[in-house]
Amino acid sequence: xxxxxxxxxxxxxxxxxxxxxxxxxxxxxxxxxxxxxxxxxxxxxxxxxxxxxxxxxxxxxxxxxxxxxxxxxxxxxxxxxxxxxxxxxxxxxxxxxxxxxxxxxxxxxxxxxxxxxxxxxxxxxxxxxxxxxxxxxxxxxxxxxxxxxxxxxxxxxxxxxxxxxxxx
Amino acid sequence: xxxxxxxxxxxxxxxxxxxxxxxxxxxxxxxxxxxxxxxxxxxxxxxxxxxxxxxxxxxxxxxxxxxxxxxxxxxxxxxxxxxxxxxxxxxxxxxxxxxxxxxxxxxxxxxxxxxxxxxxxxxxxxxxxxxxxxxxxxxxxxxxxxxxxxxxxxxxxxxxxxxxxxxxxxxxxxxxxxxxxxxxxxxxxxxxxxxxxxxxxxxxxxxxxxxxxxxxxxxxxxxxxxxxxxxxxxxxxxxxxxxxxxxxxxxxxxxxxxxxxxxxxxxxxxxxxxxxxxxxx
Numbered sequence: 001x002x003x004x005x006x007x008x009x010x011x012x013x014x015x016x017x018x019x020x021x022x023x024x025x026x027x028x029x030x031x032x033x034x035x036x037x038x039x040x041x042x043x044x045x046x047x048x049x050x051x052x053x054x055x056x057x058x059x060x061x062x063x064x065x066x067x068x069x070x071x072x073x074x075x076x077x078x079x080x081x082x083x084x085x086x087x088x089x090x091x092x093x094x095x096x097x098x099x100x101x102x103x104x105x106x107x108x109x110x111x112x113x114x115x116x117x118x119x120x121x122x123x124x125x126x127x128x129x130x131x132x133x134x135x136x137x138x139x140x141x142x143x144x145x146x147x148x149x150x151x152x153x154x155x156x157x158x159x160x161x162x163x164x165x166x167x168x
Numbered sequence: 169x170x171x172x173x174x175x176x177x178x179x180x181x182x183x184x185x186x187x188x189x190x191x192x193x194x195x196x197x198x199x200x201x202x203x204x205x206x207x208x209x210x211x212x213x214x215x216x217x218x219x220x221x222x223x224x225x226x227x228x229x230x231x232x233x234x235x236x237x238x239x240x241x242x243x244x245x246x247x248x249x250x251x252x253x254x255x256x257x258x259x260x261x262x263x264x265x266x267x268x269x270x271x272x273x274x275x276x277x278x279x280x281x282x283x284x285x286x287x288x289x290x291x292x293x294x295x296x297x298x299x300x301x302x303x304x305x306x307x308x309x310x311x312x313x314x315x316x317x318x319x320x321x322x323x324x325x326x327x328x329x330x331x332x333x334x335x336x337x338x339x340x341x342x343x344x345x346x347x348x349x350x351x352x353x354x355x356x357x358x359x360x361x362x363x364x365x366x367x368x369x370x371x372x373x374x375x376x377x378x379x380x381x382x383x384x385x386x387x388x389x390x391x392x393x394x395x396x397x398x399x400x401x402x403x404x405x406x407x408x409x410x411x412x413x414x415x416x417x418x419x420x421x422x423x424x425x426x427x428x429x430x431x432x433x434x435x436x437x438x439x440x441x442x443x444x445x446x447x448x449x
Contacts, residue, residue, distance in 0.1 A: 021215045022219075022221075072190070072195060079188055
């Protein structure tokens, strides 16, 4: 049974609420779990560019609303990140067990760089080096550690909601 | 075909990116405020509930995180408390000693003819069967056998043995002790003896003496073992029988023998031994 876009909204909204209300409180050496990013990247790898972009846009928009950032900031960042992650779906390295964690590290740092660029352009004063070293890199490493779990969880959803013409 | 599909994907991406930028611009110009308000109203209760639940969980987690720190801090504080208790005891002891020394000084000033040597009680008869105590002064400090030992309150006893750095003092409450005494009011004399039951008993008081409870008892100086006019105690009860040659009196010692910590040895007093005087040319 294919998954409809409107059915995604409650899932992404739940993740956004948990992300903005719960996960930001838990810091592990500067690292914070970015569940929405891992979800969008996983879904992009599983379902390709179009669905990844939609999830990235909707998830980002919800985060914007809930986190207090200027609307569109996370939406833009996650949409672009989802597109980049979806390119990994086409590589021959995808079957390598290290592929998903390594991609998570790269995408996470890239996501934070885009976000910081947008924030800098909109007038936020950011200490780039500190933010990269103390937050972005630890967050990327934490994301890489947890990415296989998120990916596996979404794989179950993916196989249960495959479009009929893609069914195996 | 693939190129068309890729072009379509890029257009799809650009559409959403443009949408995001447009939302951003609209938001910056405050045109999306009603929508944001609506979204906030919907999500705020959920966020509040989750935040509250997270707070409780965080508090619970913090409890365990801080448990070890609390334990270490508790140990440090316990150590500090122990040190403070020791210091407090030391200061309290110093205060008590200070009070005692002040009293001794006051006594010394009131009796300028006395040469007094302060001594600390370092031992006493543990069985309470014999009335003696050990002081931390001996012959090296000028203590000699027979010297009276007293406090500012009155007579304690006399030195019966003197070592180089410590001495044994026989208390006047010991049954083997006897002190010639004088009743201040009536001027009647007698002998104070230690008593296991009553502490002190004054014996050999002439029947003609008019004595009563409350009279002060002092050393008479007779016999030369003690100087005159040292307070011994106060009469509490008089026993007078017509068939007896003498009357007796129970005397409450002026010194609290149970709480003795510091005493003074009267080093300027030399007891007179009658045998020695008789042998002298």
